[in-house]
Amino acid sequence: MSTDAAFTEADLKLFEANDEKPVTTVPPVGDRSRIDLISGHDIEQSQIVSRIGQIPFLSINSLPDWTVPKGTTLMLRLDGARAGDRFELTLGRKRILQACPDALVFRALLAAHRMSANITIELRDAAGSIVQSSEGYITPDHPGGRDVSLHKPLLATFARAVDAATLTVSVEIDHADETSVVPPYLFISNPQLHPATQSEGPAPYVLGASQAGTQEFMAKLNPYVVGASSVVVKDQVITLPERPRGAFSDPSFSGRSLHVNATEDGVYTLYVDGAYVSDAHLGIGRGSVPLPEFLLDGGIHHVAIRDRHGLFVLYETYEAFPAVMTSYDIICRETRSPLPYRLAQQASHRYTSLGRAVAKISDKGEAEQLAHAHDVVTKGFDFLTRRDYRPLAFKIYTAPQVSIVIPAHNKFNITYSCLCALLLAANEATFEVVVVDDGSSDETARLGELVSGITVIHNEMPQRFIRACNEGVAAARGEYVVLLNNDTEPTAGWLDELIEPFRRFDDVGLTGSKLVYPDGRLQDAGGIVWRSGNPWNYGRGANPFEPRFSYTRQADYLSGAAMMVRKSVWDEIGGLSSYLEPMYFEDTDVAFKVRAAGYKTMFAPLSLVYHYEGRTSGTEITSGMKRYQEVNRPKFKQRWASAYRSAGEEGQNVDIEKDRGIVGRVAFIDYATPRPDRDAGSYAALEEIKLVQSLGFKVTFVPDNVAYLGHYTDELSRQGVETIHAPFAISVADFLEKRAAEFDVFYITRYQIAAKYIDMIRRLAPRAKILFMNADLHFLRELRSAIETRDDARLADVARIRDDELAVMRKADLTLSYNDVEHSVIMSHALNAVKVVRAPWVVRASETIAPLAGRQGFSFLGSYGHPPNVQAVEWFTEAVLPIVLSQRPSEVFHIYGSAMGANIRALEGDNVTAHGFAEDLADVYDRHRVFIAPLRSGAGIKGKVLGALARGVPCVLSPVAAEGTGLRSGYDCLIAEDPSMWADHIVSLLTKDDLWMKLSTNGRDFVKESFSVQRGQQTMRKAFQAADIYFTL
Template identity: 50%
Template sequence: MTPLPPGIHAIVAFDGVAEIVCRDEDVLSGVTVRCGSESFPVQAVESRRRVAGSIAGPEVLGTLAAAVVDGPALKATLNNDVKWTVAGGKTLSVWFETPTPPRAVVKLAPEGKAGIPAGPKSYRVEALAGAHRVTGTLIFEAVGERGQVLHAFSTAVRTEHFGGPSAANHAVVSGVLPAHPRTQAIAIRFEVGTLSEAAAKTPAVLFLSEVRVGLNTGAPAVPPSLGLGNPAAGGVVGRVDLAGCGEAPVTVAAGGAEVELPLPAPVRIAGTQAGHSGVALSAEEDGTFTLYVDDTFVSSIPVGARSSIVTLPRALLNGTERVISVRDRYGMRTLWRCFAVLEGMMTPYTAVQREGGRPVPMALANAARYRYAALGALLAEGPSAAETLQVAHAHKVLGLGFEMLDEGDVRPLAFPEVETPDVSVVIPAHNKFEITYHGLCALLVARNKASFEVIVVDDGSSDRTTGLADLVSGIRVIRNDTAQRFIRACNQGVAASKGRYVVLLNNDTEPTVGWLDALIDPFERFEDVGLTGAKLLYPDGTLQEAGGIVWRSGNPWNYGRGANPLDPRYSYVRQADYLSGAAMMTTRAIWDELGGLSAYLEPMYFEDTDFAFKVRAAGRKTMFVPGAVVYHHEGKTSGTEVTSGMKAFQEVNRPKFKSTWASAFRAFGPEGQDVDLEKDRGIVGRVLFIDYAMPRPDRDAGSYAAVEEMKLVQALGFKATFLPRNLADLGHYKSDLEAQGIEVITAPFSVSVQAFLEERGGEFDVVYITRYGVARDFIDAVRKNAPQARIMLMNADLHFLREVREAMATGDPNIFARAEATREDELDAMKRCDLTLSYNEVEHAVIASHALGEVRVAKCPWVVRLRADVPPFEARSGTAFLGGFKHPPNRAAVLWFAEKVVPELVSRGVGGDFSVYGSAMPDEIRALEGEGIRTPGFIENVDELHDAHRIFVAPLLAGAGLKGKVVGALAAGIPCVLSPVAAEGIGLRSGYDCLIAREPREWVEAIARLDTDAALWRKLSENGRALVEEQYSFAVGRDLMREAFHKVGIYHTL
């Protein structure tokens, strides 16, 4: 057996966690768990492992020992050998005759020996099973009064289930026997699968332990577990969550020794959704795996090289979006994931609308999530009763659909009248009144911060559209007696617009909440944007278009048609060849400059593609905006048949477009090739960023820096792809990056960093890894799967230098020893990369002194933006600290300052209250709240902190790297009092642009001076801002990043 570290009785790994059974709390407090370079916290808990015997029911093995019949069994013994008996339980050993024929069946329980009563309740049967020299299938059956099998479930017993005292080394048998109006007997059978060669000399044996029957309480099942040691020994249990550990080895250490968990080697799984209730799976190696839905264990499943279908439980078929995944046999490592909607019915929603009558089950519509989000936004606005009633009616119309509207569903609508709207929405309409009315209702439901007007161009309609102006107030209707068709109608509408921005919107669309705000955002975020377009979805939620591609042939292509709209490939802002005229935005000024839609393409088709080419020819960008989601009932206005009607002009205009823009698209790619690469326009290359988690810029300075570094790389002309090691999707933090044009890879669209590199590593010019520990774990995978890429290591700060300073401050020899080990790891990672980036020259010198020329170093830029307004000295009071408390030096700094400095400040009545801000604030910091100290904790808007307080302090005793909190304070104009560690590497001069203090009395004097001397305060404020403008602007940062790229031989930058 594998020896465990001293004081650890057992380690059990299952369901993404490891439970560590220790002798006592002292041992547990010293346990460390690492996955590759990452440390994972261990928390004391009560074990949640559910093995057999956990249900409240009779243990029935006593009835089985003498009940072996009808099979090739030599003997059956109960608790025959303590080495092969489950600790504290009962184990039945069944010895087989030799030779035993394949597929032989051993019946372990005759009918009637164990059973469940009649009635409305179901029962659960649980057991543990193991075997030596034999594999097979253990089958539990519910048998009726006439001997018929009413229900059965089975569990595979494999070679890894070898039994013994530890429950972890068994197959866990767990199944439910449904309720039945008559008494059911339980029969147990074992079907022999294979016998090892050794079974010819020594009888094979089956171990069956802790068989129990009890009421089914619905408690969740858990997968089989990997066990080391003896969990039955008892003690204190610690648990560590390893769900995000990836493929790196997992080690548990205590008392100077460590053990690696023998987790199964990763196996490649391929799969697809099969129908509405299953998945088709295959594996490169046959084995037992575990099936999960939404990270909850469902069942153990066999998967082999031949594809097989696994049916999902009926309880999951409720129309909810699900993440289906396959993990290893213990549920520890994810091997495959997919995203699916497990429909609760197979009838299409449109059929339910049409045939099901009223009320329509509106929650079943794919667009329901967006509609309900819009209703939530409406309620947050505090609407009037009239507005609430109107939106409720509009929402009902959307649920019914335009095909089901009758006379009673068409009521007057009232749009708010805006004198100077932000946006003018132009909707051309030719007949099909119900479609247009439905679209107007959608506009009322979809809430936006931007104000807008609606202009409907009634283009020669002969139906109820002619009365639209009388039915809907607050909009403008332009009437053409004779149809002018799409291009002329759009030009007419825009000519009448009053908004700064104009949107062309088809009448057969349903925009969703925030769509206008999303379309405006790129104009404000990026330079020289001339056109934006929405992500178009079909009514069933599949993707219709995520920006368009034009090939070298001149033919356009709807990128992403029929795909999952949540796929990262379709979820980030990017330049596109064209944007669909079904929902696209430009400015009125640009529209007028370019002459609107081109007359040479009248009456319609190719006008949107042509307009995009005109925008780019004028030196502006055309951008796809995935945050603007619009459902499009394609073809409801102009049809879908290209050989007749208005749609025929699609082929008439194709050669006209090609002849006009041939010089513009001749450098594009051949039709249909490398689609996912071809879609990215306006870039010079691709950079992959890897970090341990999604950056959260409002939580810590490191996250802020990570985002700014991606922006700098984008400014050099590169597409940025961000890959968090844990693949976790953190909501708006992800969508914020995507709005910046950064592709973000999360589960289920990739299962690991390794798998992503294998699939797409060949795309990238540079792999930019943040933190040496992350680099150490993935350098080899990058070199193997992206050999063309340069590896740049952004070390954040010099970890071993930080630990050395901590050791010097505390005098702890153990920290010195840890720092020495960290130094070797950190320098090794640097030597294996092509370039190491660091924020300041002090660290550059330290690296050079230790690496002796084996590490190439460049300065990494830190970028901040100056605040436009700085509140004066007189409008402020108090002293502030800001820092994320997951970073130990911040915790130590606040504790020291509160003990050594604050009492004297309070005694002298200077400095005001000391306010402590920061994320993840621990209880020991919150407990400081009292006289002279406030602990607000996390603050969403840091500007409020900077504007309210008179003095910013950073009393760091240890640490390394440039302190982003300090540079941010300088940019905001709040004077700083700093320790030497906090000031290091920024370029500050004490008395000129900051004050530097060491001893407590120096801190008190410096704070007292700034709190009472307005002239000194203004001097430091102005000089600090001047330093930031000179050294930390975006332009300076871009030049530094370009220099770093040049050092690794990447010269093709903007």
């Protein structure tokens, strides 16, 4: 709960002492430990004392235009005021400040007209002597009024003052306008006093009881006494509150909000699973209550609205909240395998069906074992009996990729369940299991008799965790070693995902899984070590599906419960350190050792492991093995102090601090998540993201449709890109409002997207640079298409598109474009108002190409949601194909691409095959003899052409298709300008092997030279430097 929340005069009422007539029964007093110092409009003129000059005239809320909405504004009219005048205003007369037992914070909003003044906030004792004070200053630059932003916030913090009795505002006028007929005014709005530290939670119901003198006592109401009608405080009876009258009806949930009709306006509290979450401000009628992100995990939660003190449940329900808002049918249609089957409505039933179906398989071998493993895991290790301990058999590999080392000391049921989970969790990677029986006295000592295909090392006496792990790794044969606690349940693909960062990134030495509690809450998403030397489990207790926990990144350490190390690196650093024996801090220490040896330590978010924390070593840090956590803490700090001294302050800016090994942050905004196998624009977007990452930046990708697209979203996450999707952000605007200020650069693709958000970005992140990726010059493409189709109406719209596109360029710090021709067009229209640089295009040329023998026909590839591709295919089949077939009647034109409509399918015949979406680009490039690009309109660079050249396929191109590439006709490719030339070039490549070989070799060499990763990185760095961004790797 924010301590900056606004409070009304009814929020807290303190009862003053009455020397002559003691109160014997009083109603409950207020509901917060924050005191409104002008509550009840009870400030009197006598509370102002003039030291120099006239006494100001005092009023409250007397000028509506200068009163804060729903608040209280004290207005001081300073007739005849002059520089040097001084006066004092006592707030909270007879109120005892010990009601706030901690350090105190004073807050108020100040405003001034025709004057400037020094403001001193003073705590005074009963005799009027100043105990503590704090100073501020106010000028007419803050005129106040109904707009709170036009007030100057004043905040004063005081140490606990036992003798403080009153709070005084002392004003010394520094300047007053003596020429105006209207006197100066000073406004003090919503002056409040509260403890400096306030815990998260509902507003405490504060009880007050007066007694003779000036002292006042308070007690927080225990919610368990609500059944009573009164309590006694200091011998005085205090009436307890009645159930509020508010009621709620017609509830509904959408996205991240609860919508409900309220009968009473006010402040309520939101509870989830019995715990306070936030305050909820609702008016009469339909209102919305924002829901916290941790709810959005696909699980069922208890949601309740209570009164503002959390004492009465006014509405409650159980609801399942989705972790993904993109409908499953859209995911199935727009992405590709593997599909996120868990999102299907039938997922839980299919899971049950799988278990039953496998159990019924008559084969008594592997399928029966799989069914048993499933039963053991679903039953839970706490409920296993001896009858559940059936023999298990693991596959034996002569050269396993991974060695899984599991230390175990007693608690056989936990180890057996873990082994069953390993059998159940399918992976592509081959593995062996090494269990270190560390002096067990239960069935663990006979594990090797029950489980075959694993290595069991028996220690007569317990060696404890560090020695047991080192002993197990010494017996490992795999390229990678995994340390796995026995109180874990790995999930499908967990090993493959741990290996993934080693394959994608250079110099990776260690990876770690995402650990999740059995109830679905996040336990650890890669650790942070602070400047204090203390480690943190990042994300503990949060929603594991949140994007901030779901992308590969460097981490300070990875939990030893499930971490992978390359075996050669383990040997190089000497394994787990003996100075930390018997256990604890060894995982943090080994990560520091890996980095000291020059390797990266990385969090692998799609490797998900459930961890039943504390089942092996307990949770009490003062006894048992767990006590070594505190014993080893100073040892670790002493060893690695120089390595963590540049880290942040403990607990500060956690979501910023977690990202290691970066120079800055870049937010990419595009219309949708890249699908590089579907269109060239997506391919380009992904390559540009990789280039920006190579410059040292953390990348966050925000699609305009905020859709989760299964495989494609996960691929970005594996690449280390934080990918935003609903329900965690309901729109790009929602994301920007929350997080725009954290980014150094915004990289926006497509002018329509940039036009929507560029002004908002400028407002929310004024210091950030905005790079506009033009992709292709939209108005030029539309102009060419309108001319080609003779569409006068479309031609008339080109001027508007041009103006809109250039307007975006003028607002951006830099425009990137692939095409030199487009550069010239832009500059001819914008002159010096737009800074344009070349955008990189990267093609990874294959080292070998498919042989010429066996290739047949010619092909085209494109997305048919893009009109120029439709025009190209239709024109070619009508104007060129008949000429080719007149010379080569048996040739076939192969059409590939996504979003293929009925108009393209209708072209099929004996000499035309419409294949549709190509799962494997080898089908497009390696099976056919010629690639064609008969584009009649369009703009930008043609990725399909460069892709074909990189695979060694000779190309016949239109001038539009060749534009901006630098290709030379007759040397790297063939360029055709009319149907007969098109037919001649295609037939030549179909019949002349020497020409085919020449263009194949030259085209591939050209791409390798001009569009390499190294050239792309140089081009991207130059682009950043052109926008005055020099902090790159």
